[in-house]
Amino acid sequence: MEITTRENVEISIVALNGELDNESAELLRENVEQLINEGKVNIILNFENLSYSNSAGLRELIALYKLANSKGGDLKLCCLQAQIEDLFSFTNLKKIFSIYQDENEAIASF
Amino acid sequence: MVNTSGNVLVVDDDKLICNLLQDVLMRNNVSTMTALNGEEALSIINSSHSIDMVLTDVNMPGMTGLTLMQRIKGISPDLPVVVMTGFGTEQIAVKALLAGAYNFCRKPFDINEITTIVKKGLDLRRNSMREKEVIPFLKVQLHFEIPSDIGFVRSIVNHIQRECGRLGFPEDVFLMRVKLALDEALANAIKHGNKNDFSKAVGIKAEISTKKITIEITDQGSGFDISRVPDPLDPKNLLVEGGRGLLLMGLYMDSLEFNENGTKVKMTKNAQS
Incomplete structure (x- = not known):
């Protein structure tokens, strides 16, 4: 999985490209934890090019969501592919995460 | 001629x-x-x-x-x-x-x-x-015995996916259902069953035909009581980080059975479901 990050003054946008699994979940955690440790606590994860996630990926997302919130920020998601959206529906995680159709909508929500 | x-x-x-x-x-x-x-x-x-x-x-x-x-x-x-x-x-x-x-x-x-x-x-x-x-009458069996290393999961999934493709088991069913359940079951056996102990093996048996895939995964751990796994859909567990693997295996496969002590799981997916 490839991770690219864009930042403006208040929001960091992290784009995930590939599959979120046992191995790449660690990479995501390292990237997002670093942002949070630098005080960049408002984060959008763009899933437009994320084709797969397993429960290890979901576990990491919940941990990062809790971490961002504990630092006074938030972690929101946008551009979910249908299969990923199903995963969030089946696991009731739509009740936790704020999910947006596109990046602009997610940015405007902060 | x-x-x-x-x-x-x-x-x-x-x-x-x-x-x-x-x-x-x-x-x-x-x-x-x-x-x-x-x-x-x-x-x-x-x-x-x-x-x-x-x-x-x-x-x-x-x-x-x-x-x-x-x-x-x-x-x-x-x-x-x-x-x-x-x-x-x-x-x-x-x-x-x-x-x-x-x-x-x-x-x-x-x-x-x-x-x-x-x-x-x-x-x-x-x-x-x-x-x-003769492919509709063919059943292919794959058998792996791997050490408990999470790094092997992707390759095992790829091997089974390739065999499914060769036999004509529908690719979308594999990618959208079987892949995730297999991934979860392997991670479960390696991390929770064998506690990442490299000396303990995980056995994987897959039987594939055009119509059905059956996968059996066995670990060498001490087992677990499936009835005591917290329900991840319970609102009080929503923010609990783990515990969704079993739920997804059950949702994405047509049948899911554990042996009595939880060291072996057998799951099946039909091509037309």
Whole structure:
């Protein structure tokens, strides 16, 4: 999985490209934890090019969501592919995460 | 070639060449159709499933023979394509072979050479079709015994996915359902069952057919009581980070059974569900 990050003054946008699994979940955690440790606590994860996630990926997302919130920020998601959206529906995680159709909508929500 | 039955499509913008090849092949009991360009050839292939081989010129106005071959591979990957090249165009022939051409022949033709190539190509096609006839009755078993290393999961999934593809188990069912359940079951056995102890093995048995895949995964851990796993859908567990793997395995497969002490899981997915 490839991770690219864009930042403006208040929001960091992290784009995930590939599959979120046992191995790449660690990479995501390292990237997002670093942002949070630098005080960049408002984060959008763009899933437009994320084709797969397993429960290890979901576990990491919940941990990062809790971490961002504990630092006074938030972690929101946008551009979910249908299969990923199903995963969030089946696991009731739509009740936790704020999910947006596109990046602009997610940015405007902060 | 008396016993050879097959339908060859000859594609050349030179009508004389088409007629010549048609005449030669028909005298060898090979049924032949002709097309004067790539578009016409594709139209014939799309409208008829009985073409067994394509013989195409490389240099044609509009769609070249190489482009035609690529388009044919997209429609019917197993259909043998022979490209006909002019003198001094060996590099194009090499390019065609690398791109998946069955063979090539040079113009001007050696009649014996071209009939031999066609005969062998039709034999290959016939054998390939016969092998495919038994695939619905084929069951393939894969058996892995791996150390408890999460790094092996992706390769195991890829091996099983490739075998499913070879047998014609629907790719979308695998990618959208089986892959996730298999991933979860393997991670469960390695991390929770064997506690990442490299000296403990995880056994994986997969039986694959066109209609169904059954996967059995066994670990060497102390087991667990499935009834005591917290329900991740319970609102009070929503923010609990783990515990969703079992839920997903059950949701994505048609059946999921654990043995009594939780060290073995057997799961099944039907192609049509």
